[in-house]
Amino acid sequence: MRGSLSELIKGLWRENPTFRMMLGLCPTLAVSTSVANGLGMGLAATFVLAGSSAMVSTVRGVIPEKVRIPCFIVIIATFVTITELLMKAYTPLLSRALGIYVPLIVVNCIVLGRAEAFASKKGVISSTIDAIGMGLGFTWALCFISAIREILGNGTILGLQISDRFEPPLFMILAPGALLTIGLLIGLINYLASKQKA
């Protein structure tokens, strides 16, 4: 029980896919314009991660070593398609806001990375737990970055206005703001990590 708990938690901070491993940055930067978008993308990716990891782990004994990557990609693409169709049906607004970044979950390195590094070697339950932990780690990182950008760039949080005396710089919502935010955040984390060691 304690083992599975630590597998869930490691994705949240110690092996956080965004901040520590710097995986899957393309969607992180592209959709983090508002917390709602960030949360939607994070949960969609978590669903794909959990589904594909469970599936990969289930069939891991059957797949020949040489063709395992194409097989993983087909499994991942299947779950991405399910997510795409579900989002189009039930959350059309979010699906439109995320645009091409929903199908692009297929090439998100976090998903294939977990399939290759974890799910292809471990059992179904621990793979699923690991994937959910990674997905939640990705989700909170996305929400954190989108919160910074939404507050500074739009003056709102989850669509609610913070103060009417604050004139937000549009720059933070546009592309340069995303790159600046992630650059400074990773720098800050490196700084904290180096202090912790010293």
Add this chain to the structure above:
Amino acid sequence: MNLSAFIAIAISTIFINNFILSRFLGLCPFIGVSKRTGPAISMGLAVTFVTTTASILTWLIYDLVLIPFHLEYLRTISFILVIAFFVQFAEIVIQKNMPAIYKAFGIYLTLITTNCAVLGVAVLNTDMFFMKGKAVAGSFLLSVFQGFGAGVGFTLAMVLMSGIRERLEFAEIPACLKDAPITFIVASLMSLAFLGFSGFKI
């Protein structure tokens, strides 16, 4: 369809909606291989080659297979498989027949199978040039051209960034900002400069 549509696509994909600096597609190679200009150019060429050919292949599949059989929902799966197979195939052919080009591309050809710029341009093409399940006029050429333009825009950003990073080697940077963080900050300034193109209308 006329020439101005092509010029508009070229300017849009290379400058206004640059694949790296404004759409954030292909960030991993942008951060990973932009330390030296030589490899950056190789990577750019390899990506341009794959985005162009992937645009051709995915357009054909979408128009000739997926739409007639009402299988549009298989877009993601079929595109990623076609791209992966094509990249593997191209690698083998180039390695056997054109060793000089293979040397120039280096290992980068393999790496771009899962580059989001490639799948991204394929998905964008079908979003932009297919209306209500039918190809718009000239959509094939427009798609191919958009794929090519995306590659050129990618190469431009790679080369610019590698030039800056070669200089950055000699700069005094705080230890915690070395490598990736400073690259993101530089990219942010570059992206700010590219934002200047966004007022451009044709």
